[in-house]
Structures are given as C-alpha cells and as structure tokens.
Amino acid sequence: MTEQEFDSRLKHLVEQALIEDVGDGDHSSLCCIPADQRGKAVLKIKQEGILAGVKVAQQIFKQVEPLAHFNIYKNDGEAMNMGEVAFEVEASTQNILKCERLVLNSMQRMSGIATLTNVYVEKLKGYKTKILDTRKTTPNFRLLEKAAVKIGGAVNHRFGLFDMIMLKDNHIDFCGGIVKAIDKAYDYVQTTKPGLKIEVETRTLEDVRLATATGKVFRIMLDNMSPETITEALTIIDGRAETEASGGINLSNIESYAATGVDFISVGALIHQAKSLDLSLKAV
Known part of the structure; x- marks a missing residue:
C-alpha cells in the first residue's frame, strides 16, 4: 500500500469513526464548553511498551481542526515509559473532547499490537x-x-x-x-x-x-x-x-x-x- 493510499484510507476511517461516536453532536461538551474556548491537552503514557499511533492522532486532530497545533515529543516505534508525554495538542476545547476517545482507542490498541509484535521480533x-x-x-x-x-x-x-x-x-x-x-x-x-x-x-x-x-x-x-x-x-x-x-x-x-x-x-x-x-x- 502506498503512502497516498494509506492516507486516503485513514481519512475515511476517521470520518466513519467520528460519525459513529459523535452522531448529531457531542452534547456533553456542547452543553458546558463555549464554542470559542481554546484548550491544550497532553497524551500521558501510563504503561511501558512500544508507542504507536502518534501520526494517527495527529491526523485525527488535523482532520477535525486543520489549524490545531500538534507537538510531538515521542515518535511511533519508540520505547515508552510510564510518566512520559507523547504529544501536546492545542485546539478548540470542544474539538479536543470530540477527538479524545478516538485518539485513545486507536493509540492504546496500536501500542498494544506494536508492543507484542516487538516481543516476537x-x-x-x-x-x-x-x-x-x-x-x-x-x-x-x-x-x-x-x-x-x-x-x-x-x-x-x-x-x-x-x-x-x-x-x-x-x-x-x-x-x-x-x-x-x-x-x-x-x-x-x-x-x-x-x-x-x-x-x-x-x-x-x-x-x-x-x-x-x-x-x-x-x-x-x-x-x-x-x-x-x-x-x-x-x-x-x-x-x-x-x-x-x-x-x-x-x-x-x-x-x-x-x-x-x-x-x-x-x-x-x-x-x-x-x-x-x-x-x-x-x-x-
């Protein structure tokens, strides 16, 4: 699969996953977070292993908010340890909350697979x-x-x-x-x-x-x-x-x-x- 094909498939996956999760709106955020509020969040590592999904997380946030600021501190494939920070994102608070679960579901699953795979390798x-x-x-x-x-x-x-x-x-x-x-x-x-x-x-x-x-x-x-x-x-x-x-x-x-x-x-x-x-x- 070419990089272009991967990017196209990833974009479609993100679109469908957000439709599944958000539906007609993230009402938990809409009810109490102002639309113009900006926020910042970090991805905290709580378990040792091989990190995977940072680039996917970046795509998720950028797809929802193209002008979001995304700073990477640890790259895909690197060993990770409890207490480290993988990335920081600054964007609309509503968008951070909208993307949170998709990012975590993807990265937690991918990191588990990468970690087990590395044991075999x-x-x-x-x-x-x-x-x-x-x-x-x-x-x-x-x-x-x-x-x-x-x-x-x-x-x-x-x-x-x-x-x-x-x-x-x-x-x-x-x-x-x-x-x-x-x-x-x-x-x-x-x-x-x-x-x-x-x-x-x-x-x-x-x-x-x-x-x-x-x-x-x-x-x-x-x-x-x-x-x-x-x-x-x-x-x-x-x-x-x-x-x-x-x-x-x-x-x-x-x-x-x-x-x-x-x-x-x-x-x-x-x-x-x-x-x-x-x-x-x-x-x-």
Whole structure:
C-alpha cells in the first residue's frame, strides 16, 4: 500500500469513526464548553511498551481542526515509559473532547499490537526469518492494526482478499485438488489480474512436492507442520518459492521454527491476542 493510499484510507476511517461516536453532536461538551474556548491537552503514557499511533492522532486532530497545533515529543516505534508525554495538542476545547476517545482507542490498541509484535521480533534476532501478520483483524480497523505491526518491526502479509491470491485448504478442497487450484489461479492471473502473486497452503509433504512442481506459486505456506517436517519441506522446495510457516507457533516455540531457515512465520496472535496499553489524554 502506498503512502497516498494509506492516507486516503485513514481519512475515511476517521470520518466513519467520528460519525459513529459523535452522531448529531457531542452534547456533553456542547452543553458546558463555549464554542470559542481554546484548550491544550497532553497524551500521558501510563504503561511501558512500544508507542504507536502518534501520526494517527495527529491526523485525527488535523482532520477535525486543520489549524490545531500538534507537538510531538515521542515518535511511533519508540520505547515508552510510564510518566512520559507523547504529544501536546492545542485546539478548540470542544474539538479536543470530540477527538479524545478516538485518539485513545486507536493509540492504546496500536501500542498494544506494536508492543507484542516487538516481543516476537526480538525473539528472532539473529535469524533470517521474518514475522508476518494475518487477516485475523478487527473489522474496519485493519488499517491501523497492520500499521501497528509494522511499527513493532514485523512485516505485513496481504492487506485483504484483493491484493494476493492465497489458496487455502477450503479453496483447494472445493476446487478438487491442489494442482487444479494452482492451475486455475495461474490462468486467472494471466487473463484477469496480471502480476497478482499466488500463495498456496500445503498440509503434507506430498502437497509441497505437487505445489513446487507447478512452478506457478511465489510462496508456499507450510501449515501446522513440525520444525522437522518443515526442514524436509524446505529441501523439497530448494529455493524455488518463498516459504511461510503457520499454525500453532507461539513465543515458546518460534525459535525452533526460525532455526529451520523458513523465510516467514505468520502469527495471527500479533493482533488478536494483543492487549491495549494504558494511555490518557489530559487537559493542561
């Protein structure tokens, strides 16, 4: 995804999130805060971790009030400690209050994901293997969750169903076999979507042999295989496709998978098991 595409998607996300939250007005603020009152607030860090979402917070405030003053003290990806201040914003008080919850929800979630991701990434220092995320994301919040994964030091897998062909077990079974599914996908790419990459999930070493022999996939997923089986699979593939280990991999066993030399390890837990971190936006 290009920076321009990300910015466009982020703008849409912010618009929809504010519609959901504000509705016909922030009546809590409208009833007691003068429309012309100016205010200042700071983002206070209350928990250690990896900071994520500062640039998103800036976009939220600037989208609501283009002339808001936004001063950054800590950047996305930096280690954060309790008591530090990430940024300061000066704007209409009503707008600060309108944006508060969206900013906190985004940054707390993103920082939790970035922090957990960084733990996985640190585990694999010294190995060539890279960590991938998955599509196990929160509906309508995937943009920021995947951004947080990158901030934490890992690599994004496909964003959605549109930017890569990924033939999983159900595709293969419904289609009638792994070779048939690969052949159909390859023909589809040639005639309908040139340049679209094809990945295929394999469940056995025989699947690996069949998929490799086609020469039509750029990556082979090795699903729910032991490190020993993956080592055998890598010998069969012999560098003719990228390789991805997936299924049942966690912090306690991930190094044994990386030691096989597999190119990527995909971990859905980066997102769906991450816990939001504690941050607060306070008036000053």
